[in-house]
Amino acid sequence: MGNREDLLASARRCLQEKGYGRTTARDIATGAGVSLAAIGYHYGSKDALLVQALIEAMGEWGESIGAALAGSAEVADPEERFVRCWDAIRDTFEEHRGLWTVQFEIVGQLAHLPELREQLAAAQKLGRLGLAAVFQGRSEHVDTPEELAKGVFYQSLLLGQVAHWLIDPQQAPDGAEILRGLTLVSDAVLGRTPA
Numbered sequence: 001m002g003n004r005e006d007l008l009a010s011a012r013r014c015l016q017e018k019g020y021g022r023t024t025a026r027d028i029a030t031g032a033g034v035s036l037a038a039i040g041y042h043y044g045s046k047d048a049l050l051v052q053a054l055i056e057a058m059g060e061w062g063e064s065i066g067a068a069l070a071g072s073a074e075v076a077d078p079e080e081r082f083v084r085c086w087d088a089i090r091d092t093f094e095e096h097r098g099l100w101t102v103q104f105e106i107v108g109q110l111a112h113l114p115e116l117r118e119q120l121a122a123a124q125k126l127g128r129l130g131l132a133a134v135f136q137g138r139s140e141h142v143d144t145p146e147e148l149a150k151g152v153f154y155q156s157l158l159l160g161q162v163a164h165w166l167i168d169p170q171q172a173p174d175g176a177e178i179l180r181g182l183t184l185v186s187d188a189v190l191g192r193t194p195a
Contacts, residue, residue, distance in 0.1 A: 007042055008049070010031030011023070015057065015098060016098030019101060024046075025039055028049065051116045055119060058123070061099055068091060069085055072084040078136075083179050084175060085134060085175065086157075086174065087175040090175075093172075094169075100166060127151070130151075131155055132147045132154060157178060
């Protein structure tokens with residue numbers, strides 16, 4: 001690998017091990033075996049490098065989720081598919097713990113990182129449409145206001161599930177618990193009598 005790739009790999013390791021706020025430019029440069037000046041030369045700043053490393057890690061998680069959900073998308077029964085999808089998503093958290101920890105850490109930093117905020121905002125729409133498609137057993141993304149609304153719902157549940165898991169993995173809800181909560185809430189909100 002070249003210096004640029006070594007820096008990116010080192011930044012990803014630092015994010016996983018130390019988080020965003022505790023990672024220094026020296027940590028990254030030392031891990032890559034290059035000088036501090038290499039960060040400025042290749043990425044402009046430590047923050048720009050960390051943003052690139054975070055985006056790359058998020059893309060890897062997206063691929064991991066896609067693989068984990070591949071079998072769930074083919075389940076015909078929507079309730080069973082819903083449960084399987086949430087269980088498959090939860091099963092990816094351990095492998096990507098550092099990524100999730102950094103994402104929650106970085107939310108408080110977004111006001112100072114407009115480039116990252118823009119990149120994350122741009123990625124949200126695609127993520128929402130992808131979640132909506134998977135939970136409905138479709139492989140294609142349909143870009144409509146209705147699908148985005150479904151995706152917002154799924155994305156919000158995902159962030160909540162991750163937060164529960166980061167606090168206490170043993171108490172993080174599984175797919176069946178999420179489905180039960182959804183059923184109870186939707187019955188109450190829509191004025192239906194529970195079955």
